[in-house]
Amino acid sequence: MKALLLVAHAPSDNTRLLAKAVLRGAGHPDIDAVQCRWVEPLHAIPEDVLECDGIILGTTENLGYMSGALKDFFDRCYYPCLEKKQGLPCALYVRAGHDGTGTCRAVETICTGLRWHWIQPPLVCRGKWNDDFLQQCETLGTTMAAGLEMGIY
Template structure:
């Protein structure tokens, strides 16, 4: 079995909906060779990254940056996984009240240093809440999950 790890900061009802949608999509019944683990950034660590075959990151935009919780996860995990997870397939969604570009740049900088591989461009969910945000996260998660399950990434 392959494993998809979802690390998502979800401090509000809407961000919990996004996290739960990503998890449900990654647990699609047609995915036969993939299991999915979902964790909050403060509960995840390097051992989780070392055990996974792909990672989906979810964060809020906080003061033009990623959530402090996701930054804490990276701070605790970076050097422990650096030499072991080159090329790890990854994807990102950002729930941004503004434009999300600072958040995207910050995560991209860390992912670049880790030498993880973007499977899709980061998904930035900008502005006021829209129900379509959940649909977009579902598609992102399902695409990543099916790509891992089928050995495409």
């Protein structure tokens, strides 16, 4: 069984729906050998990352940057995971009220330093709420879980 970790900051009803959509996608009925769990960034510890086979990061856009909770996660987990999780498949979704550019750049910079492997460009759910965001996040979860199960990542 492979472990997929979702580290997502979800301070609102809508952002919780996005995280649940990722979980729903990762739990697609055709995927048998991947288990996904969600840990809030302030509760995630280095062992969560060290024990996973892939990670999806979720954040809100806060003043053109990632959430403080996700930044705190990186601050605590960066060095304990740096040498041990190189090549970890990762993905990112951002709930952005504006364009998400600064948020993506900040997360990508940290993940590049960790030498994690992007499975796709960041998913940016930008602008006013759109129910299509849920399907996009569900697809992201399915894509990551299926790739892990098939050994692509």
